[in-house]
Amino acid sequence: MAHSSGKTLVQWMVAALIFAMLGGSLAVLLCNIETSELKLCHDAVTGENPPSPDTKCCDVVHRCNLTCLCGYKSELPLFGINPANAMALPGKCGLKKPSKC
Numbered sequence: 001m002a003h004s005s006g007k008t009l010v011q012w013m014v015a016a017l018i019f020a021m022l023g024g025s026l027a028v029l030l031c032n033i034e035t036s037e038l039k040l041c042h043d044a045v046t047g048e049n050p051p052s053p054d055t056k057c058c059d060v061v062h063r064c065n066l067t068c069l070c071g072y073k074s075e076l077p078l079f080g081i082n083p084a085n086a087m088a089l090p091g092k093c094g095l096k097k098p099s100k101c
């Protein structure tokens with residue numbers, strides 16, 4: 001159906017965008033943060049037992065719009081990011097999680 005293929009296309013576009021961002025080749029503003037800053041949190045959101053986020057990562061988390069970032073949650077596993085880890089970040093940085101996430 002046209003509807004589902006459109007959604008898939010959007011997901012692939014998001015995937016390609018995040019891929020470019022993680023490579024550091026493209027910096028755009030996503031949810032209030034520079035996408036190039038996301039890699040500061042990379043260690044803290046990958047693997048089974050990631051280390052606690054450092055202050056640089058928390059600084060990014062503090063500035064980003066978490067409600068907005070929530071919308072990208074389903075794309076995160078594509079990049080080796082564990083969504084559960086990602087959603088634990090605000091708590092580890094002393095912030096409240098967005099309620100509907």
Ligand SMILES: *[C@@H]1O[C@H](CO)[C@@H](O)[C@H](O)[C@H]1NC(C)=O
Nearest residue numbers: 031032065066067068069071
């Ligand atoms: C955060 O993002 C949400 C969804 O995109 C938007 O509705 C909201 O206004 C944003 N909040 C801030 C503080 O930018």
